[in-house]
Amino acid sequence: MNAREECVLQIQNLQVSVGSAAASTAVVRGLSYQLSKGKVLAVVGESGCGKTIHALSVLRILPPGAHITGGQILYHGKDILTLPAEELRQLRGQKIAMIFQDPMTSLNPIRTIGKQLTETILAHKKCSKLRAQATAIRLLKKVGIADARRRMKEYPFQFSGGQRQRIMIAMALCLKPDILIADEPTTALDVTIQAQILKLIKQLQTQSNMAAVFITHNLALVAEVADEVLVLYGGYCMEQAAAAELFKHPLHPYTQGLLASLVHLSGPKPTHLCAIEGYPPAPGMPKEGCPFAPRCPKATDKCHAQLPPLFTEGAHAVRCWLREESK
Ligand SMILES: Nc1ncnc2c1ncn2[C@@H]1O[C@H](COP(=O)(O)OP(=O)(O)OP(=O)(O)O)[C@@H](O)[C@H]1O
Ligand SMILES: [Mg+2]
Structure with missing residues (x-):
């Protein structure tokens, strides 16, 4: 250094x-x-x-x-x-954010991706739910999830392994x-x-x-x-x-x-x-x-x-x- x-x-x-x-x-x-x-x-x-x-x-x-x-x-x-x-x-x-080997162990299988991302943002940042949702959609797009707005309503099992890892990256990055x-x-x-x-x-x-x-x-x-x-x-x-x-x-x-x-x-x-x-x-x-x-x-x-x-x-x-x- x-x-x-x-x-x-x-x-x-x-x-x-x-x-x-x-x-x-x-x-x-x-x-x-x-x-x-x-x-x-x-x-x-x-x-x-x-x-x-x-x-x-x-x-x-x-x-x-x-x-x-x-x-x-x-x-x-x-x-x-x-x-x-x-x-x-x-x-x-x-x-400090961490991404783990298996995204399924970090994602809640019974909550939509949109809810999980939005909740993570709201847990750490003072902003409206709408704003948190907009941030979540922007992040999903940034990590290469197409049709992000619609896919916010889907559950982890509806994504491929690579997509789930992308979502974990979005989750890790949402708080900069x-x-x-x-x-x-x-x-x-x-x-x-x-x-x-x-x-x-x-x-x-x-x-x-x-x-x-x-x-x-x-x-x-x-x-x-x-x-x-x-x-x-x-x-x-x-x-x-x-x-x-x-x-x-x-x-x-x-x-x-x-x-x-x-x-x-x-x-x-x-x-x-x-x-x-x-x-x-x-x-x-x-x-x-x-x-x-x-x-x-x-x-x-x-x-x-x-x-x-x-x-x-x-x-x-x-x-x-x-x-x-x-x-
Ligand atoms: N909860 C635990 N209780 C007892 N021993 C543990 C525990 N977790 C890890 N260890 C031991 O600590 C050592 C280091 O484990 P660690 O998980 O850090 O390895 P790693 O380098 O990440 O390996 P891998 O490439 O398999 O993920 C290993 O010998 C492991 O058996
Ligand atoms: Mg290890």
């Missing part, structure tokens, strides 16, 4: 655990990043690495059993973790948030629709100069939309860099593995896919050493014994002992 950029969200050493006090397991382990106005940060990693839990922490909507055990989450310099309930309510939706957190908003959709939805989010984000955190397990998806990429593994940040730099010079063997496993649609047909051998670790495992060491083709004894710190080279950070040796 350069000095002139306005920092809207800063996470410092965030620690989140799941389970009871007697048997708790760390699932986010010392995560830190800064997000500037108008920028898109992609948080990438395989299933179970803590992507969703970290996002839910920002809005303080963690599921039962999960709790923040340390760190700070600063929104414009104010710690979200110590905000009183009323300020927190205003923050959610109004300042500063920050949009999109948690795998396209995984339930087919590839063409995924690209459309992503393009839509990027377009709306650019138009309103919003900051966005884009969560995905698919590095290929973020190549065109992200300014910065953070690679999570076993709850740790393994690598973080400007997107162009990360795609050009991935330093961590895990990031290299993720990139090698991508199918390039425009390139020659691969003879085989280089999937990363093995599985991500169970929460809190391994107890010592680098969490990626058991799957890492370059791991040494030190990697199995000691957790590497984040080594930084300019704006490029990487958690790997190999970087120490290469210096």
Whole structure:
């Protein structure tokens, strides 16, 4: 981040655990990043690495059993973790909006889309019902729902998966948030629709100069939309860099593995896919050493014994002992 950029969200050493006090397991382990106005940060990693839990922490909507055990989450310099309930309510939706993976879990199946959108607007803004309805129609048009006025009277099941995700985007944007957190908003959709939805989010984000955190397990998806990429593994940040730099010079063997496993649609047909051998670790495992060491083709004894710190080279950070040796 350069000095002139306005920092809207800063996470410092965030620690989140799941389970009871007697048997708790760390699932986010010392995560830190800064997000500037108008920028898109992609948080990438395989299933179970803590992507969703970290996002839910920002809005303080963690599921039962999960709790923040340390760190700070600063929104414009104010710690979200110590905000009183009323300020927190205003923050959610109004300042920071979130789009979830499956729109059906966020939309009420027995209320029309028009009612749900209008109610969301009225819950946060002092305006007439007519005005809220007009805003809802305008937003539906903006996210590409044709015949928006008529479709306001329809129920979620009357829309396709892609359309429902568009409605969720409209819902998230209706209060003009500063920050949009999109948690795998396209995984339930087919590839063409995924690209459309992503393009839509990027377009709306650019138009309103919003900051966005884009969560995905698919590095290929973020190549065109992200300014910065953070690679999570076993709850740790393994690598973080400007997107162009990360795609050009991935330093961590895990990031290299993720990139090698991508199918390039425009390139020659691969003879085989280089999937990363093995599985991500169970929460809190391994107890010592680098969490990626058991799957890492370059791991040494030190990697199995000691957790590497984040080594930084300019704006490029990487958690790997190999970087120490290469210096
Ligand atoms: N309510 C919960 N209770 C106990 N453990 C949980 C709970 N929610 C998540 N976890 C654990 O926390 C870890 C991180 O989960 P999280 O949902 O953040 O993963 P993710 O990176 O979003 O994965 P995915 O790509 O599958 O969505 C996982 O190991 C998961 O099993
Ligand atoms: Mg998730």
